[in-house]
Amino acid sequence: MGLMIYNSLSGKVEEFQPIHPGKVQMYVCGPTVYSYLHIGNARPIVFYDILKNYLTFLGYQVTYASNVTDVDDKIIQAAIRQNKTEKEIAEFYEQAYYEAIEKVGSHLPDLIPHATDYVADMIDFIRKLLEEGYAYEVDGDVFFRVRKISDYGCLSKQVREELEQGARISVNDKKEDPLDFALWKKTEVGIQWDSPFGKGRPGWHTECVVMNHRLFGGPIDIHGGGMDLKFPHHENEIAQCNALYHHHLAKYWMHVGRVDFEGQKMSKSKGNVISVKDFENTKVGMIVRMILGFTPYRNNFSYSQQLYEQYEKMFDKWQRTYRQGLYELQEKELHNDAVCQEDLAEFEKWMNQDLNVQNVLTLLERMMKELNLALRAKKIEEIAMKWNTIDRILKVFGICLFVEPMTEEQLNVYRLWLKCREEKNFTQADIYRNQLVEWGMI
Numbered sequence: 001m002g003l004m005i006y007n008s009l010s011g012k013v014e015e016f017q018p019i020h021p022g023k024v025q026m027y028v029c030g031p032t033v034y035s036y037l038h039i040g041n042a043r044p045i046v047f048y049d050i051l052k053n054y055l056t057f058l059g060y061q062v063t064y065a066s067n068v069t070d071v072d073d074k075i076i077q078a079a080i081r082q083n084k085t086e087k088e089i090a091e092f093y094e095q096a097y098y099e100a101i102e103k104v105g106s107h108l109p110d111l112i113p114h115a116t117d118y119v120a121d122m123i124d125f126i127r128k129l130l131e132e133g134y135a136y137e138v139d140g141d142v143f144f145r146v147r148k149i150s151d152y153g154c155l156s157k158q159v160r161e162e163l164e165q166g167a168r169i170s171v172n173d174k175k176e177d178p179l180d181f182a183l184w185k186k187t188e189v190g191i192q193w194d195s196p197f198g199k200g201r202p203g204w205h206t207e208c209v210v211m212n213h214r215l216f217g218g219p220i221d222i223h224g225g226g227m228d229l230k231f232p233h234h235e236n237e238i239a240q241c242n243a244l245y246h247h248h249l250a251k252y253w254m255h256v257g258r259v260d261f262e263g264q265k266m267s268k269s270k271g272n273v274i275s276v277k278d279f280e281n282t283k284v285g286m287i288v289r290m291i292l293g294f295t296p297y298r299n300n301f302s303y304s305q306q307l308y309e310q311y312e313k314m315f316d317k318w319q320r321t322y323r324q325g326l327y328e329l330q331e332k333e334l335h336n337d338a339v340c341q342e343d344l345a346e347f348e349k350w351m352n353q354d355l356n357v358q359n360v361l362t363l364l365e366r367m368m369k370e371l372n373l374a375l376r377a378k379k380i381e382e383i384a385m386k387w388n389t390i391d392r393i394l395k396v397f398g399i400c401l402f403v404e405p406m407t408e409e410q411l412n413v414y415r416l417w418l419k420c421r422e423e424k425n426f427t428q429a430d431i432y433r434n435q436l437v438e439w440g441m442i
């Protein structure tokens with residue numbers, strides 16, 4: 001059995017089979033760049049990075065796109081508040097977004113489309129929707145006619161009545177139906193573009209569909225985002241794509257859960273928001289990555305200081321074992337890429353079960369113990385095999401334990417230290433030991 005993933009669209013765990021054999025096209029809704037990212041925003045950044053790594057590990061050629069929404073009411077408001085242009089606000093927070101990606105140890109997506117680069121395409125898209133009767137114009141605003149889509153609600157699995165109740169919260173007299181959503185917004189303040197419907201800016205739901213189509217040209221394999229995007233954002237993306245392109249936007253939809261802080265929803269007013277920019281160093285980012293990476297992705301979960309400390313202990317323990325393994329291999333000059341096939345097979349087995357990362361964590365803990373035993377028993381072949389396998393798995397998770405190989409000089413001192421210990425020349429051994437401690441090696 002190959003990779004099984006939970007498809008939010010069908011509500012079932014399904015076997016993953018990409019549209020084009022050997023290739024995976026993945027699009028994840030990225031940030032609206034008007035503020036700093038918190039731990040909850042970092043979760044999809046970590047999860048989809050691991051997913052891409054794992055798909056690559058399985059031999060797929062993955063193209064991972066994630067957009068930057070650089071036009072939005074929130075950006076316009078921030079610009080007015082701070083007396084800056086939207087461009088300045090967006091560029092500043094886009095930079096902060098890239099720094100956050102780096103801090104949690106993720107790669108940049110392969111493609112990073114910016115909404116403002118596709119406005120002409122969006123206008124064209126909206127014009128076609130109008131022509132085909134899927135949209136209507138009221139006083140410079142353009143809305144999507146949801147009633148024309150028979151399977152509206154297919155992703156969020158809500159019936160019309162429930163959807164309507166939710167939509168009524170934002171009453172807009174201009175709409176024919178409370179469920180209809182804006183494709184084009186007439187704006188008097190802030191950045192605006194000329195269009196056949198008047199001056200304004202595109203709606204968020206249209207941006208992702210248009211960019212998806214421009215980048216990939218047809219249905220993609222995986223569309224992802226946070227759980228909160230399921231409705232209305234993703235539901236509306238599907239509706240627009242069905243209307244104009246007559247196909248489903250994506251074959252598989254994946255959503256990651258929310259991160260709370262000590263049992264409470266993170267919010268600025270409560271002051272319990274943990275910003276990625278406040279991480280003191282790369283180690284903190286890596287520990288947070290471990291927490292996010294080893295928590296089942298679909299669950300909401302609560303972050304806490306206690307959880308952080310628990311993972312920090314694990315990080316330190318892993319780092320010691322991994323470093324000792326690397327030094328031992330260097331000292332014995334054994335460099336091969338032998339892996340433990342059984343362990344790798346077990347890793348794949350768990351990952352293939354809709355990314356059962358908790359069982360991978362248990363596996364890694366066991367392997368670290370086995371590496372420790374091999375180190376104590378000085379079984380060098382066994383050390384190499386365990387170390388290489390652990391290294392492979394950590395790479396898929398993007399976990400860096402910040403262990404560098406020894407330099408020539410360090411290796412010499414390390415060898416002298418081992419020799420003195422063996423000869424029970426403890427006075428001399430201590431001198432070498434102090435040097436190694438100074439280098440941060442032990």
Ligand SMILES: [Zn+2]
Pocket residue numbers: 028029030208233
């Ligand atoms: Zn989107």
